[in-house]
Amino acid sequence: MRQDATISSPLETALRHHRAGDLAAAERLYRAALRQRPRDSATHNLFGLCCYQRHDHAAATAALRRAVALHPAAEYCRNLGMALRAEGKLEEALAAYRRALASEPEAPETHFNTGNLLAQMRRPEEAILAFRAALRLRPTHGGSWHNLGAALIAAGRPGEAVEALRTGLEREPGQPKSLHNLGLALEQLRRWPDAIAAFRAALGLGGFQIESALHLGHCLIRMEDWRGAGEAFSVATGAAADKAEAWLGLGLARQAQGLLEEAHDAFTLAAHLRPDGWEAQYHLARLAGERHHFEEAEAAALRACALAPEEAQALTQLGNLLTATGMPERALDCYERAVAVAPEDEAARIGCARQRLMLGRLGAGWDLTSGRWRPEDQLYDEGLPLWDGQPLPEGRILIWREQGIGDEIMFASLLPELLAAGHRLSLLCDPRLRSVFARAFPTLAFHASGAPLGDLRAQIPMGDLPRLLRRDEAAFAQATQPYLRADAQLRAALRQRYDDGRPLVGLAWRSLNAASATPRSMTLADAMPLLADQRFRFVSLQYGDAAQIAAEAAGLPLLVDPQVDALSSAEDALAQVACMDCVVSIDNSTVHFAGALGVACHVMLPAVAEWRWMVGRADSPWYPSLHLSRQRRGESWREFSARVAPRLQNHAKKLRFGTRSACEK
Structure with missing residues (x-):
């Protein structure tokens, strides 16, 4: 606040009250002074500032307009911009600030105020220029560094924002808002540990409790620190029990911790707090699907899709559930709608591709399979052009x-x-x-x-x-069938070692694929209805830890060859499969070896099988020697094995018992 050199004694009294914080007395005296000197710009300016401080923004704007009209000083224009901004007249405020800068271009506070206004107007690139201009004139001003960092985040420039915010925190440490913004910038850069530290620091200072806790929770989820995420979201729910996002995050953390009832309660509360939000219904659907409560899952997924009919994530989840419950045509409709609204969504594309392939719509399915690669998959792209199927003139x-x-x-x-x-x-x-x-x-x-x-x-x-x-x-x-051959000597040696006059039946019962092993694997106890037929000599084709396999097979009529390492040696695996008269296997690589060799194989598929086995088929166009059996819904693996056993017995009628040449093709 500046004082004109010619301020009269009554005005000095008003100014003294103003400085003392007695705004009501100051206002009365300013009005009295203006009655005596109605064309005094300094008095209009001071009166406008007093009204601004009393939150009478309309009166402040009127007084400051008069001050500027009488004398367009940079200070008066800046104060007018401040009052207009408080009134919500942002464009007029910007014009006032720019008029102030035209009169006094080297005033750092005007550049700073202009930057704040432009940030409020969601014009971050212009705000960045204003804050940088303020810092050129006053490089030690912490507020300009802090607000520059926020504008850089809004402009999608998180790397620069980190630098600006850290400089601001060096100038003015302990600013919770800046620490929160630093966390946001680091989160955008996927620097999860650094972002976590920033959000925790903001929380430790008592600022931004809800937002910092929410972002902290999401970063901890990225780090798969489910316990920490649960604690962070619990802070958020404690600070704002009516915030649906906090309950959603807590549900995700509890679900990952295996606390499914707590997760269900959190998602349910989120849905109650935000009845028009699809996310809670989506997560309820995923949770119910995980618990095999498929009717509940489908109902929640349908609600999510009704709330967000253009949301690919919800449509894809409904497609997944319909696939799991044996409704492939309805599932395909969901996937195709998801692809239509979000053509680049990889989950929707690969879901649609797999469903088309399962239903035999091969060309349309293959056209969408570019989305099949997962983040953890290694790609071997050498930077060469993609081959289009045409002959190359050279190379x-x-x-x-x-x-x-x-x-x-x-x-x-x-x-x-x-x-x-x-x-x-x-x-x-x-x-x-x-x-x-x-x-x-x-x-x-x-x-x-x-x-x-x-x-x-x-x-x-x-x-x-x-x-x-x-x-x-x-x-x-x-297609050429079969198209692989085992090493003849190794196959013959294995056959001789295993042969006891009975047909050899290879058995594999487990997948080692961590992402999909559970629904398609069984135990040896589940396979006992198969192993009970003593007309066959059963040989383990199971790959994995040899000691573990031997321990599982102890006391069972199943030969485990300690000299064969099917996991590390494809030649061993191929030769072992090739010397079998028949193979029985769940869906793992053993099936592919058998099919490529042309060895007869009974494949035991889960109720919802992979896309390659298509829908409802007992044969495979990929491998003519395979016979596909499918688990019924609710059927245990032991019951499934008992149903497959007679098929193996029927197959025995085609084999020559008691010969050493049964495997010769």
Whole structure:
């Protein structure tokens, strides 16, 4: 506040009351002074400031307009901008600030105020320029650094925001708002530990309890610190029990901790607090699906979709549930709606792709499979152009491996066709499969990840080959079957070692795929109805820890060969499968070895099987030697084994008992 050099004694008295904080007395005296000197700009300015401080913004604006009209000093224009901003007249306020800057361009406080106004108007890039101008003139002003950081966050420039906020905190430490904003910037940069530290510091100072706790919880979820996340969201619910987002976060943390009832209660309360919000219903659907409460899950998913009919996440979840409950056509409709509203949503695309493939709509399914890669999957992209299926005028085509060894084996069924067509191929495969593929495809070259590209001119992942070559089921007629061969000497040696005159039946009962093992794996106890048939000699084809497998099989009529390491040696696994008369297996890589070798195999699929086995089929176009059996809903694996056992017995009638040549093809 500046005082004009010619202020009269009554005005001095008003100013003294003003400075003492007696705003009511100051206002009366300013009015009296203005009656004596109605054209005194300084008095109008001081009176306007007094009204502003009393939150009478309309009176403040009127007085300050008069001050500016009488004398357009930069200070008066700046004060007018402040009053207009308080009245919500933002464009007029901006014009007043700019008029002040035109008169006094080197005033840091005016640049600072202009930046604050532009930030409020959601014009962050202009606000950044204003704050930087203020800092050029007053580089030690902590408030400018703090507010510059906030504007940089709003502009989507979190890296610069971190630098600005840390500088501001060096100038003015212990600012909870700036610590919170620092956490936001670090969160956007996915620097979870640093963001967690910033949010915790803000909470420790007693500021931004709700928002900092919410963001802290979400960062801790990213770090999979479920207990810490639960504590953070509990702080948020304690500070604001009516905030649905806090209960949603708490539900997620409790669900991850396995506290499903607490998670259900938290999601339910979130849904009550925000009845028009789809997120709580979505999470209730996911939780109920996890608990196999499918009717409840479907009802919640339907509510989520009704609340947000254009939300791909909700539509995809409903599709997942309909798939799990055996309604593939309805599921496909959900996935296709999700893809229509969010074409780039990978979960929707891959759900739709898998459902189309399951229903035999192969071409349309393969066209969406580019979204199949998960964040944890290693890609072997060498930066080459994607191969379009046309012959190359020169050089070779790099074909690189898929996520799992079973996928590699299945998609390798397309290689004979490509080689026969004259394409020059180099394969980047799992090292365990290199000798297997070299024997099967003698003209195939091999490439190692990171090796010089040499004559490679184009590339394609193995899983994209069906998009070119298997767009309908009729295209499978071109496939070479079988297309892999085991090492003949190793197969013969294993056969001789296992042969006791009975047909050999290989058994695999478990998947090691952490993401999907549970629904498609059984125990050896579950397999006892199969193992009870003493007309067969059962041999373990199960890969994994040898000691664990031997311990599981102890006392059971199942041979476990300690000299075979099917997990680390594809040659061992292939030869062992090849010397069997028949295989019984759950859905794991053993099935793919059997199919590629042409060995008869009974595949025991869960009620909801993978896309490759399609819907309701007992055969597979990928592997003619396979017979698919499907678990019924609610059926235990032991009951399922008892139902498959007679099929194995019927198969025995086709085998020659008591011969050493039963496996010869």
